[in-house]
Amino acid sequence: MPLMTARAREGWPDVVKGVCIILVVMWHVVVKHSSDLPWEDAGGVPEMWTVVSAQLLPLRMPLFFVVSGMFAASAVLAPTRARVSIRALRLALLYLLWVVIQTFALAAAGPDFDTARATDAWSLLLQLTISPTNLWYLLALALYLIVGRVTRGIPTAVLLPLGFLVSAVAAAGMLPDSGNLWQVVQNVVFFLAGLRLPELVRRFAARASWAIAAGLGALYVASLVVVVSLLGARQWFGVWTLLSALAVVAGISACALIDRWEPLAAPLRWIGRRTLPIYVIHMIPLALLDRMLRGVEPWVYRGPVLAVIEPLLITALVIAASLGAHALLRRMRAEALFDPLLLGRFSGRAPRL
DSSP states (O other): OOOOOSTTOOSHHHHHHHHHHHHHHHHHHHHHTGGGSOOBSOTTHHHHHHHHHHHTHHHHHHHHHHHHHHHHHHHHTSSSSHHHHHHHHHHHHHHHHHHHHHHHHHHHHOTTOSSOOOOSHHHHHHHHTTSOOTTHHHHHHHHHHHHHHHTTTSOHHHHHHHHHHHHHHHHTTOSOOOTTHHHHHHTHHHHHHHHHOHHHHHHHHHTOOHHHHHHHHHHHHHHIIIIIIITOOTTSTTHHHHHHHHHHHHHHHHHHHHTTSHHHHHHHHHHHTTHHHHHHHTHHHHHHHHHHHHTSOGGGGBSHHHHHHHHHHHHHHHHHHHHHHHHHHHHTTOGGGTOGGGGSSOOSOOOOO
16 A cells, blocks of 8 residues: 555565455455355365465465555655655545445445444444444554654664564454454554564565475464464464464565566566555455355355355456456546545545555
């Protein structure tokens, strides 16, 4: 979402964003659609999709926020606060706008679709403030920009440990259960890490190797098995934040390697440069597809083969539909839906997610 400077136009961050947005959409496809279909004779395939997707929770958004922090550094640490103020305002308005749009769109497109939505003015007010919806990334990034600006005078060696403590508190379930508020709090340390240590992240990505990526990936899987599955330590203080940090370095290493293989890197970079419309729109076509497929005879959902490929197909369809809707809205001169400040006196390009 942060605007990328010419100096910082490496390919691997766009690969990261492409991978992360695909995983975000797939997570919603699995937990809000595929896992609830009337599968028969599919064995444990639907459950497998849920388990595998859940294991990527420490990776998706923390990795996204590290890259976001890297590209926000020039604005947050600039001598004047104008740039960061405009960015934060733009993101906050995007969140407000799309929560309202999604509330009405989902009521029409998928009234029985399993996702949080406001049903009255009070619940809408809560979702716009202290009980964020699935669009919480926008609100979080607006807040993180302000936090990054306010704390710019604090040494990195002090700020990041403080951020770790805040993240560990949220991950341990010590905050009130209010929508996605815990995720907003939990991920601040990863944004601050990208904000304060961008060159360190870039050097690590540049030195990525298959041995490093494989080792980090194996360590991450082993940690999940031992710490989460065997010990049940998911909410032990600091454990989830450390697992997320391990997932982030593994993810950066893997994406840096993918970036060196053009046949796969090119489409991921292309998607990674268009993540904002995918993020804000995707829940609506997913609700429509869910409603359509639930009207089909149950026999369609039998068998393990379809159970394996169905989440992949729906994810691809949802992303394509989101990008198609974005293109149509732009042709209709509705760019303000993706940059509300175009309606006012502010100028500048729309943010990149």
